[in-house]
Amino acid sequence: MSSTGEKPGVGVYVCIKCGQSLFLNDHSDTLPPCPKCHGTEFRP
DSSP: OOOOOOOSSSSSEEEEETTEEEESSSSTTTOOOOOTTOHHHHHH
């Protein structure tokens, strides 16, 4: 599991709270809060 503010790497991350998917395309990208529900925990 990854949380907002972490740099988990390239990939798709799914919000634990609502299921919204986020795609990070660079190893330096920081995981933002979920744009849909503002959740802060994601699974790969």
